[in-house]
Amino acid sequence: MSRKVCIAGGVATPFDYPMHITPEAMAANCIVETQHEIPDFTLKDLQFMVYSHFSVHFGKQLCPEWIVHDHLGLVGLPHVRIENGGNTGGSALFGAFMAVKSGLFDVVGVYGWETMDNVTQSQGSEFIALASDTRYEALAGGIYPIYYAAMAYKFMKDNDLTEEDFALAAMKNRNYAADNPGAQFYRSDYTNPKSPYYKKTLTVEDVMESRLISYPLKKLDCCLMSRGGAFALVTTEEWAKKHAPDTYVEIAGAGLSSCTIRAGDRIDFPGWNKLYGKGYPDMTEFGACRKSGEDAYDMAGIEYKKAAKEIDVAEIHDAFSSSETQIYKALHWCDKENIKEFVREKQTFLDGEVPTNVGGGLMGYGHPVGATGIMSALECSYHLNDTAPKKHLSSKTYVKDANTGLVNSHAGTGTSISNFILRRP
Amino acid sequence: MTNDKRLHKIPGHTDVEWDDKHSDEFRGNVEETGIGFMGYDWDSKEEQFKVYLHYDQLYYWKYAEVSKLGKGFVDGEFWGTKCPKCGDKFFPPRVNCWNLDDNLEKTEWIQLKEEGIVHTFTVAGWSGKSSLKRLPFILAYVIVDGCKTAIANELRGIEPWEADFGMPVKVVWKPKKERQGTVTDWHFEPADGWKPGPMNEEKERIKELCQPVIEWVKTMK
Ligand SMILES: [Zn+2]
Numbered sequence: 001m002s003r004k005v006c007i008a009g010g011v012a013t014p015f016d017y018p019m020h021i022t023p024e025a026m027a028a029n030c031i032v033e034t035q036h037e038i039p040d041f042t043l044k045d046l047q048f049m050v051y052s053h054f055s056v057h058f059g060k061q062l063c064p065e066w067i068v069h070d071h072l073g074l075v076g077l078p079h080v081r082i083e084n085g086g087n088t089g090g091s092a093l094f095g096a097f098m099a100v101k102s103g104l105f106d107v108v109g110v111y112g113w114e115t116m117d118n119v120t121q122s123q124g125s126e127f128i129a130l131a132s133d134t135r136y137e138a139l140a141g142g143i144y145p146i147y148y149a150a151m152a153y154k155f156m157k158d159n160d161l162t163e164e165d166f167a168l169a170a171m172k173n174r175n176y177a178a179d180n181p182g183a184q185f186y187r188s189d190y191t192n193p194k195s196p197y198y199k200k201t202l203t204v205e206d207v208m209e210s211r212l213i214s215y216p217l218k219k220l221d222c223c224l225m226s227r228g229g230a231f232a233l234v235t236t237e238e239w240a241k242k243h244a245p246d247t248y249v250e251i252a253g254a255g256l257s258s259c260t261i262r263a264g265d266r267i268d269f270p271g272w273n274k275l276y277g278k279g280y281p282d283m284t285e286f287g288a289c290r291k292s293g294e295d296a297y298d299m300a301g302i303e304y305k306k307a308a309k310e311i312d313v314a315e316i317h318d319a320f321s322s323s324e325t326q327i328y329k330a331l332h333w334c335d336k337e338n339i340k341e342f343v344r345e346k347q348t349f350l351d352g353e354v355p356t357n358v359g360g361g362l363m364g365y366g367h368p369v370g371a372t373g374i375m376s377a378l379e380c381s382y383h384l385n386d387t388a389p390k391k392h393l394s395s396k397t398y399v400k401d402a403n404t405g406l407v408n409s410h411a412g413t414g415t416s417i418s419n420f421i422l423r424r425p
Numbered sequence: 426m427t428n429d430k431r432l433h434k435i436p437g438h439t440d441v442e443w444d445d446k447h448s449d450e451f452r453g454n455v456e457e458t459g460i461g462f463m464g465y466d467w468d469s470k471e472e473q474f475k476v477y478l479h480y481d482q483l484y485y486w487k488y489a490e491v492s493k494l495g496k497g498f499v500d501g502e503f504w505g506t507k508c509p510k511c512g513d514k515f516f517p518p519r520v521n522c523w524n525l526d527d528n529l530e531k532t533e534w535i536q537l538k539e540e541g542i543v544h545t546f547t548v549a550g551w552s553g554k555s556s557l558k559r560l561p562f563i564l565a566y567v568i569v570d571g572c573k574t575a576i577a578n579e580l581r582g583i584e585p586w587e588a589d590f591g592m593p594v595k596v597v598w599k600p601k602k603e604r605q606g607t608v609t610d611w612h613f614e615p616a617d618g619w620k621p622g623p624m625n626e627e628k629e630r631i632k633e634l635c636q637p638v639i640e641w642v643k644t645m646k
Contacts, residue, residue, distance in 0.1 A: 020471070020473050060478055060480060122552075122554040122557065123553075125553045125554075126553035129553055133517075135491075135517070135607075135608075136608055137577055138553075139556075139607065139609050140564070140577055140578045140579065140608045140609060142549060142553045143552050145551065146547055146549045146564050147564075147577070149547035149549070150545045150547040150564060150565075150566055150577070151545065152547075153545055153546065153547050154544075157590065163630075211550065211551070211637060212548070212550030212551070212561070212634040212637070213549075213550055213551045214547045214548065214549040214550060214551065214564070215547050215548040215631050215634065216547075217547075218634075262517075263566070264544070264566045264574050264575035264576055267574065268513075268574075269523065270513075270523060270524040270525065270526070271525065283544065283566060
């Protein structure tokens with residue numbers, strides 16, 4: 001096929017709630033820190049900017065990307081903003097990938113951010129619920145965790161799993177986040193004497209004892225609302241080799257797919273019935289994850305059945321511990337027959353087959369929506385370019401000798417999902 | 426220009442006159458206050474400044490081609506749609522068929538039986554600001570009258586830990602003058618004659634998780 005596209009480098013800010021820094025200052029910080037790793041890189045190298053931002057409700061500011069772009073001094077440079085719910089970051093990365101792959105541009109900046117700490121958590125939840133079909137769902141159901149819980153409960157039943165099985169992911173991601181100084185769990189809990197989780201290594205019991213959000217999900221099964229930003233530099237292989245030989249990773253596969261806005265509309269959808277058999281994905285699995293995952297695997301030459309073996313490290317969209325578990329299955333890492341063993345044998349822990357969310361994920365690092373997918377891609381790349389020991393507090397959360405990574409970004413009730421395969425050059 | 430019967434009708438500019446108005450019946454004449462600054466905070470040590478911005482907006486949702494759904498709710502009727510080509514039934518309604526082979530076939534309105542089967546459900550212990558006081562509640566996804574889709578709404582009339590997958594439910598309406606033409610005009614309750622199954626470990630667990638929520642809601646004004 002055509003030329004190779006790479007992530008030359010990039011940096012995420014800390015994520016937190018609240019946090020006191022403007023979107024344009026977060027962008028500037030990310031670019032300055034990227035320059036520490038890629039000294040040749042200046043703003044003058046950029047040919048196109050893709051902004052990744054979910055909701056203008058949080059800032060009460062339409063076109064907030066215009067402020068960032070202007071204040072970075074990039075006036076004159078073409079820019080677009082991509083918005084695709086929780087998959088905004090992944091979609092922006094997909095946009096940048098297309099821009100370079102097409103040959104139109106060689107050096108593209110992707111900057112994503114969200115300022116969810118501008119409103120209270122319960123108001124923030126209502127804003128996010130506006131991304132459901134508000135005519136039929138927002139006022140009946142309330143908020144996204146409730147929709148996810150209804151899907152999780154059926155998934156749990158259909159696959160003979162328990163609350164404790166989901167809790168493993170919640171425990172894992174937060175404990176890994178305790179080794180990551182930028183992570184919200186590290187900032188707001190692990191190093192905060194006022195938090196009940198101060199200097200605490202979490203257990204499954206802690207998750208089980210946290211307050212009910214919506215059965216089977218408890219507070220610690222759910223991700224965090226955050227302020228934060230992330231910048232990635234997407235370039236041709238030629239540019240990356242020349243200017244960022246030590247940090248760049250190749251985007252070897254990319255997939256983007258879609259599903260119904262309402263989870264209740266996917267129990268008998270004609271398109272999915274044709275592709276995956278009648279009734280798939282039901283309200284239990286993520287069809288758009290399976291499809292975009294398969295597209296990314298195809299592009300990277302990965303056999304679906306061998307995906308778990310081939311992928312050395314993954315950062316996936318753990319908005320909920322249950323959705324992380326659902327994603328394992330949608331990505332062909334396990335199936336109905338062996339999902340219970342896969343989860344209980346801790347195959348996604350550091351010592352398992354596919355270490356997943358060792359950067360902390362959304363539950364540990366945070367979820368400022370527009371920045372999240374980009375943060376995930378960067379955290380994944382830190383293992384492929386061996387910078388993880390430097391980025392994290394120790395080498396405990398470094399996956400050595402990783403050659404292939406997977407990045408997943410996920411929106412709505414599974415309404416838009418992207419997957420990427422990253423490779424060490 | 427064209428007589429393609431799949432096209433949706435758009436009323437002329439002066440055709441819609443709202444001869445039956447109910448906009449002030451629920452919260453009085455809700456005023457838009459617009460955008461305004463409400464105050465500020467200052468942190469002298471870190472030199473951080475924060476302002477309070479308030480914004481209030483009234484929206485006017487036009488149901489347009491799905492108006493039959495809203496009027497049906499006010500009248501205590503369930504209206505869904507059905508594709509004349511493939512027969513798929515939708516609730517909530519889709520105005521065009523979802524089957525790509527049917528090439529945007531326009532669906533037809535059909536009145537549905539106000540009954541269904543619980544496809545999945547959850548017991549909510551936390552929600553958005555406007556729903557906190559009704560916690561804990563069951564949110565059920567129900568397949569209404571053999572539709573190809575499931576609709577979410579509250580399942581009442583039983584303890585939150587008593588719900589079951591596959592249980593039959595009926596629709597219960599709010600008193601007529603409280604209806605607004607939205608999904609909050611009705612909720613689900615167990616079908617007549619349905620009895621909750623015996624308590625088991627999982628139901629006990631849900632019951633236990635609900636207790637602090639029940640206590641917490643009592644403390645709310
Ligand atoms: Zn049809």
